[in-house]
Amino acid sequence: MIDSTFVLAGAVTGFVVGLTGVGGGALMTPILLFVFGIAPTTAIATDLWFAAITKLFGARIHYRAGQVDWQVVRRLWAGSLPVSLGVVLLVSAGGVVAKAEWLTNIVVGVVMLTAFGLIFAPRLSAAARGRRLSNPDRFKAMQPGLTVLVGATLGVCVALTSVGAGALGTVMMMNLYPLRMTPHRLVATDLVHAIPLAVVAGMGYLFAGAVDWQMLASLLVGSIPAVIIGSQLAGRVSGRWLQVALALVLLSTGLKVLI
Template sequence: MGIDIPLVIGSFFVAIVVGLTGMGGGALMTPMMMLFFNVPPLAAVSSDLVASAVMKPVGGVVHMRRGTVNLRLVGWLCAGSVPAAFSGVLIARAFGDGEQVQQTVKYALGVALLLAVAGLVAKFWLARHEGPVSADLGEIVVRPIPTLLVGMVGGVVVGISSVGSGSLIIVALLALYPTLRANQLVGSDLVQAVPLVASAALGHLFFGDFQLDLTTSLLIGSIPGVYLGARISSRAPGGVIRALLAVVLLASALKLLGVGNAATLWILGGATAAGAAGWSLLRHRGGVQVGVAGELPEGAASGGSGVEPGVPSRGAR
């Protein structure tokens, strides 16, 4: 088994970004492998998911010990997401073998990244308009059917593309349960992501293109990178970093979808200008509030990363 040193270095720097922002693990690591290291799409998704399955339980245990997990909410999410994640792998395989399935996974990942960018924008918007946060997990009334559907949709997206266990699902939870505190929201999402990613990883071990050397290289680079990013995250300008993350995700999505360089630059320029104008408008209306109300400083008690803010130990995702 050979260790890919350039990939170790690349995953280290990506993991620092993930540790700083608390977001974008799979959404950054998988495109990096495909765009800069020429890893086939299915192999990139498979290896990223298996690496993430190794790391996620650590953060889940931390939140369980702190009592910031709504187990009923987690149960309904997992009821939809776990079988859907395994099915997502089969759906990717159903498109065919060889070049056809690789292109399918590549385009699916591009679409998932666009959804992740939309999720970042939606999260910012919802956080500015949410109601009072709840001080007690017992006060939260779980909505079974919408929660089940969120889990199903998120599970399929994760199974196909490795993106969405945090970036998409947590935005949907924020919309469904606006009174959840940030640590409760993050804790519940992180714990449900453990069986979700494990299911998707199992599917990719059986039917995907898992490569042990890729996964090992990811873990070697990402573990210290995530730790370093989490340690300095409380001092980082979170709003600026999230804005840069959105630009990176958008650029990655456009390249995965085959958009030309000139068109990509124009789109990024327009999106940046629109974002700056919207930011300025919101500031003039009375201050900008980035993140979830009651959110702890990112990485304050974190040893890892995740797609959502403040998540500890998200590992190589």
């Protein structure tokens, strides 16, 4: 049975994801945990599949617009997919799924880090742009290895918490590719990278039987049309105001849990 409250949550998150590339995990997982009171493993498991399917529809719009930077995507995959697969093996063995309270604490930590990253993203990007222009050869030589390392970091975060591929990935790509990543290209590249990462990370939870399929269906009813609308608007309007609003929501959520 479709639940209208989950449909609404899916629609809001889907629109944010389509417009900014951020929110599939950073927004939805806290909503499931702290608004709906869903068990941590169920929330993370369901959100991973929610993010994979929702972002697939959004990424298709951006792909048709020719905005995906495939070189950056491949570098990120080189780090994120094997690392997330390693975490999946731990999940399948039951070593992570059983630690529900620990997972909640990790989610809160990643959410807080994400919020600060989004708030200070323009300043960090400006500093990176200065480094890129002052020493271009050295900066470009470091990009491949650092991008793989960023991918590996995202692989750990996403596999454990479902949070990070969009929000943290966006901030990190802005710093690694300050001249190359236009806002539209940033969203497109981030979405395409996140899809197989969410699928690989979600497999462990799927095999553990942690996915709530009824809740997932309700979320997708709202998110799929909303992510398409958000993706179509991505090249026309700035999503910066939405990123700031999202960061403030995440920050307040994290502080509320900690306090």
